[in-house]
Amino acid sequence: MSDTHAQxxxxxxxxxxxxxxxxxRETGPIRWLRVNLFSNWFYAILTLxxxxxxxxxxxxxxxxxxxxxxxxxxxxxxxxILQGATGGCFxxxxxxxxxxLFGFSFPSDQYWRIVVAFLLFCIAxxxxxxxxxxxxxFVVTGLFPFVAYYLIWGGTILTPLAVLVGVVAGYFAYxxxxxxxxxxxxxxxxxxxxxxxxxxxxVPQDQPSFLALRPIPSRDLGGFALNLxxxxxCVSLSLPFGILLAxxxxxxxxxxxxxxxxFIEFVRGVPLITLLFVANVVLAYFLPPGSNFDLIxxxxxxxxxxxxxxxxxVIRGGLAALPRGQYEAADSLGLDYTQAMRLIxxxxxxxxxxxxxxxxxVGLFKDTTxxxxxxxxxLVGMIRGPILASTEWNGVYWELYGFAALLFFIVCYAISQYxxxxxxxxxxxxR
Numbered sequence: 001m002s003d004t005h006a007q008x009x010x011x012x013x014x015x016x017x018x019x020x021x022x023x024x025r026e027t028g029p030i031r032w033l034r035v036n037l038f039s040n041w042f043y044a045i046l047t048l049x050x051x052x053x054x055x056x057x058x059x060x061x062x063x064x065x066x067x068x069x070x071x072x073x074x075x076x077x078x079x080x081i082l083q084g085a086t087g088g089c090f091x092x093x094x095x096x097x098x099x100x101l102f103g104f105s106f107p108s109d110q111y112w113r114i115v116v117a118f119l120l121f122c123i124a125x126x127x128x129x130x131x132x133x134x135x136x137x138f139v140v141t142g143l144f145p146f147v148a149y150y151l152i153w154g155g156t157i158l159t160p161l162a163v164l165v166g167v168v169a170g171y172f173a174y175x176x177x178x179x180x181x182x183x184x185x186x187x188x189x190x191x192x193x194x195x196x197x198x199x200x201x202x203v204p205q206d207q208p209s210f211l212a213l214r215p216i217p218s219r220d221l222g223g224f225a226l227n228l229x230x231x232x233x234c235v236s237l238s239l240p241f242g243i244l245l246a247x248x249x250x251x252x253x254x255x256x257x258x259x260x261x262x263f264i265e266f267v268r269g270v271p272l273i274t275l276l277f278v279a280n281v282v283l284a285y286f287l288p289p290g291s292n293f294d295l296i297x298x299x300x301x302x303x304x305x306x307x308x309x310x311x312x313x314v315i316r317g318g319l320a321a322l323p324r325g326q327y328e329a330a331d332s333l334g335l336d337y338t339q340a341m342r343l344i345x346x347x348x349x350x351x352x353x354x355x356x357x358x359x360x361x362v363g364l365f366k367d368t369t370x371x372x373x374x375x376x377x378x379l380v381g382m383i384r385g386p387i388l389a390s391t392e393w394n395g396v397y398w399e400l401y402g403f404a405a406l407l408f409f410i411v412c413y414a415i416s417q418y419x420x421x422x423x424x425x426x427x428x429x430x431r
Contacts, residue, residue, distance in 0.1 A: 064088050068399075074392035092393045093403055096382075100403065103222020103377055104386045110214060113151045114225050120144055120151075121232065129418065131425075152221070152229070154213035162200035166193040218296040222377035224407055230296075230378075231365040231411075234303040238364070239357070241304065242311025247341065249316060260312070267309035273370055275302040280374040299371055307364045314356035318349035351426050358419035362412045379404050 037047040067087035071094065072078045078089035093100070102111055124144035127137040146160035170193035178185030221229070248260035267275075279298035322345065330340035350357075372381030383400045387393055393400075 060086075064398075070094050075395050078396075088399050089393075089396050090399055092387065092396045092399055096387055096393070099223060099382055099386065100379060100400075101223045102225050103220065104382060105220040105377075106216065106222065106225075107214070107220075110154075110216065113154075113213070113216075117148045117151045118225075118228070120147060129422075150213065152216065153218070154215045157211045158200070162197060166196035166200070169193055169196045218294050221296065223382055224379040224404075226371070226376065226378045227365070227368045227408075228411075230300065230303060230368040230371065233300055234307055234368075235361045235364060237300075237304045238307035238311055238360075241308040243315055243346070245308055245312035246315035246319060249312065250319065263305075264309045264312050267305055268313070272303070272306050272367055273373060275306055276370055276374050278302065295374075295376070299374075299376070303364065303368070307360060310360045311357060314353050314360060315349060317356065318351075318353035319345065321352050322348055354419055354423055354426075358415060362415055365411060365415070366408060379407065 038044045063086045065088060067082070067085060068090040069078045069081050069087060070090050072081060072089065072091035073095075075089055075092075078091055098108060098111070102114060106114075120140065121144060123137060124141040127133045127135060127141055143164070146164045149163075150157060150160045170189035173192035174185040174189035176185075177188040245260050245264055248256050249264065251257045251260070276299060279302040280295065283293070283298055326344060326348065327340070330344045335343065369378060369380040371378050372384060375381070377385055383404060387400065388396070
């Protein structure tokens with residue numbers, strides 16, 4: 001009887017068992033390899049082929065990198081040191097780094113000015129790019145263009161100071177008149193700025209030596225600093241112009257709409273190199289005799305026009321992606337066109353357009369190397385011109401172009417990573 005009873009009574013556990021660990025093949029590196037690289041036979045074959053390709057590339061690249069020569073006076077000495085072994089001649093970077101970064105003609109004792117301008121740019125861009133940065137740094141942001149011009153081009157301090165006073169006067173005039181209408185405020189700001197600049201032309205330019213820096217002609221600017229300068233200026237200018245062109249293309253005024261349409265379609269249909277040739281050669285024929293229109297300024301205008309047309313189309317796509325209800329909501333709140341665009345429409349359109357804008361910015365920064373075609377010695381121009389043309393380093397290609405590729409990759413990758421971070425910060429749909 002007791003045996004039968006023992007077989008029919010179920011066992012009831014009075015405490016829980018501790019959770020057992022998962023199998024080893026379901027955790028850690030083994031699971032990652034199984035899921036990502038060897039999930040089926042086809043992926044396993046692709047993984048093995050990829051490993052073979054990576055091994056083949058690294059087996060040639062790593063000896064060339066780690067056996068490289070950093071101390072030599074020319075390519076012949078590099079080859080003598082290597083004695084037929086695999087290795088790069090990185091001595092050209094150690095000897096010509098200053099020319100690669102700052103150009104061939106920029107005075108070496110004035111490099112500090114470009115370095116200071118770059119550091120100020122990092123500080124000035126911080127409050128624009130990151131909301132957590134103290135807002136007081138916007139003062140540095142506002143003053144940076146004038147200080148940077150003074151540092152890089154030098155000369156008397158009166159020139160950037162006069163431009164700053166004109167901009168401030170135009171801003172206060174705009175704020176005073178914008179309540180009447182946006183057009184009235186914009187016109188008043190432009191007129192106030194022009195009046196201040198006209199009066200500044202009668203001010204003597206003589207200044208004590210401690211307020212003047214050594215003037216640097218634009219033709220002396222070069223190297224990677226020139227690429228950074230063109231990229232920062234043109235991207236900063238093309239974004240507001242692109243917004244205006246996108247809004248103008250959707251305007252109900254036929255004249256404004258068709259002017260924007262013709263401008264966008266014409267610029268997008270012309271290669272950038274053609275516009276650079278126009279800036280270098282053709283534009284001089286339309287200037288008054290004896291006038292001197294700086295080449296860098298002409299290039300900045302053309303690159304900005306080119307980028308503005310592309311950014312305008314990107315933002316127009318963002319505006320078209322917004323539902324009609326957003327426009328109707330702005331109308332129901334009693335907002336005028338300027339208020340609706342500034343407070344409701346444009347913030348959402350720009351959020352949608354971030355990937356496209358970043359794509360244009362990255363492409364524009366890389367396209368700054370095209371200025372070497374018009375005899376401007378940027379980073380690529382320095383490599384193709386003074387460095388490779390010299391007898392000391394004629395034949396060193398991979399080291400120089402690899403260094404240029406590394407610099408551009410660092411900047412473009414940083415821009416890409418920031419855009420992805422910004423998209424995550426602005427993604428409020430899943431919060």
